[in-house]
Amino acid sequence: MKVLIIGCGFVGERTADLFHAGGHEVIGVTHSPASAERLMAAKPWQVLACDVSAISDVQALRSKTGIVDAFIHCASSSKGGAEMYQAVYVDGMTHLISAYPEAWELYTGSTSVYPQTDGSQVDETSPAEPGKDTGRLLRAAEEITLGKGGTVARLAGIYGPGRSFVLKNLLEGKSGIEVNEGAPDGRLLNQIHADDAASALVHLVTGKHAGIFNVVDDAQMTQKACLEKLAALFSLPVPETKAPDANRKRGWTHKHVSNAKLRATGWKPVYPSYFDAVRDDPQLVSSILALVDEASEVPLPRAENIVLIGLMGSGKSTVGRLVARLLGFQFADTDHMIIDRAGCSIPEIFANEGEVGFRQRESAALRELLGARHTVIATGGGIITQPVNKPLLRHLGFITWLEASTELLVRRTAANNDRPLLRGEEPPRVKLERLIQERAPLYKALADLRILTDDLTQEESAYGVAESARIFFAHRS
Numbered sequence: 001m002k003v004l005i006i007g008c009g010f011v012g013e014r015t016a017d018l019f020h021a022g023g024h025e026v027i028g029v030t031h032s033p034a035s036a037e038r039l040m041a042a043k044p045w046q047v048l049a050c051d052v053s054a055i056s057d058v059q060a061l062r063s064k065t066g067i068v069d070a071f072i073h074c075a076s077s078s079k080g081g082a083e084m085y086q087a088v089y090v091d092g093m094t095h096l097i098s099a100y101p102e103a104w105e106l107y108t109g110s111t112s113v114y115p116q117t118d119g120s121q122v123d124e125t126s127p128a129e130p131g132k133d134t135g136r137l138l139r140a141a142e143e144i145t146l147g148k149g150g151t152v153a154r155l156a157g158i159y160g161p162g163r164s165f166v167l168k169n170l171l172e173g174k175s176g177i178e179v180n181e182g183a184p185d186g187r188l189l190n191q192i193h194a195d196d197a198a199s200a201l202v203h204l205v206t207g208k209h210a211g212i213f214n215v216v217d218d219a220q221m222t223q224k225a226c227l228e229k230l231a232a233l234f235s236l237p238v239p240e241t242k243a244p245d246a247n248r249k250r251g252w253t254h255k256h257v258s259n260a261k262l263r264a265t266g267w268k269p270v271y272p273s274y275f276d277a278v279r280d281d282p283q284l285v286s287s288i289l290a291l292v293d294e295a296s297e298v299p300l301p302r303a304e305n306i307v308l309i310g311l312m313g314s315g316k317s318t319v320g321r322l323v324a325r326l327l328g329f330q331f332a333d334t335d336h337m338i339i340d341r342a343g344c345s346i347p348e349i350f351a352n353e354g355e356v357g358f359r360q361r362e363s364a365a366l367r368e369l370l371g372a373r374h375t376v377i378a379t380g381g382g383i384i385t386q387p388v389n390k391p392l393l394r395h396l397g398f399i400t401w402l403e404a405s406t407e408l409l410v411r412r413t414a415a416n417n418d419r420p421l422l423r424g425e426e427p428p429r430v431k432l433e434r435l436i437q438e439r440a441p442l443y444k445a446l447a448d449l450r451i452l453t454d455d456l457t458q459e460e461s462a463y464g465v466a467e468s469a470r471i472f473f474a475h476r477s
């Protein structure tokens with residue numbers, strides 16, 4: 001089908017990508033010519049600029065696109081007030097319907113239209129009479145869509161790579177558990193991963209499901225439960241309780257929004273709960289850690305672990321075990337975790353899934369280590385080659401780079417045959433020298449401590465790591 005996506009933001013862009021991947025003809029529409037240009041350069045689908053609040057703009061858009069089978073309005077009001085809501089949602093929807101009378105229309109609204117504050121379960125038949133003007137305008141746009149027989153998708157709080165206020169605020173020490181008399185355990189969170197929101201929109205439009213649908217994940221989770229679990233995962237204290245923020249854009253609500261109606265149509269989320277995404281989304285946690293680190297308003301929280309990086313044969317596993325014994329820490333080894341989860345050897349993983357598959361498993365092992373404390377983590381030599389791993393490594397602990405001369409590396413790695421990167425055409429020495437060239441800058445950029453191990457016994461190296469880590473953590477606390 002030929003689909004128009006109006007608003008190519010966090011959800012719109014993904015929705016356009018999904019339609020395109022499904023073999024549909026996509027035209028993405030953005031408000032500003034600047035973002036149209038950026039998308040045009042990056043996307044395989046057509047991009048046009050249009051201000052939906054201006055009828056002349058929408059008519060001009062119609063003459064460019066011709067007839068379309070469906071349009072999705074998921075433009076945002078860019079945080080504006082009631083006037084913006086009127087222009088973008090109410091007027092925008094009216095203009096689009098008049099310019100594309102033959103198209104199926106989907107309007108993306110918000111679960112904020114449910115004003116319930118008693119923690120009850122709400123579905124599409126529950127009263128949706130928002131107290132705020134902005135909420136009433138969202139409802140008006142919904143009514144316009146429903147009047148035409150189209151689809152209204154009420155989206156819960158959207159998160160995804162680069163956007164998770166719950167986690168970002170916690171990492172920056174800005175979280176509080178909001179409680180009041182109606183919600184002594186904090187309000188219920190209603191969230192949806194951006195990928196799942198996009199898949200729901202595609203599903204609703206391609207299946208021509210008319211009416212209202214809540215787009216929210218399966219989790220029934222209070223903000224308190226979420227923050228407690230996150231605090232444990234990120235080795236942070238549980239935030240204190242506080243009174244609700246009176247200026248919150250979505251207003252204070254406390255309700256569990258049901259997705260039963262949408263699920264009954266056959267849609268399934270990839271991330272049924274936020275914590276599935278924390279574990280399984282390759283980018284989510286890493287991207288938020290990177291945001292906090294780059295903003296450098298507060299130092300990135302560092303868990304009380306020791307992470308060993310360095311090339312194959314540099315002694316990470318042996319020295320790591322010794323450090324763990326010296327400090328009474330646990331010991332973990334990402335290579336062993338990968339072998340364990342995969343149920344086969346590293347050469348077999350490389351053979352079956354390629355290096356790409358191995359690297360994905362390596363990142364997953366790092367995410368699995370979130371929440372570890374007092375652990376020495378030995379990592380595979382190539383872990384630093386994946387940008388997504390860097391924020392995770394930095395958060396996971398005090399990073400020590402074990403260096404060794406090529407001589408030593410060649411000698412140590414000659415002992416066994418379980419390193420696929422050293423089994424190629426290139427002689428191991430040449431390959432190792434090349435890897436040193438490529439990777440030394442990456443190890444250096446990440447390391448809190450660098451130890452040249454050639455002239456040290458492994459016990460001496462371990463002692464150096466343990467003492468340095470002790471001082472590092474003593475300073476931070």
Ligand code: S3P
Nearest residue numbers: 311312313379380381382419420
């Ligand atoms: C690799 C190093 C290995 C293992 C895999 C790839 C690398 O770990 O993860 O064979 O890219 O350097 P060790 O460094 O523990 O040998």
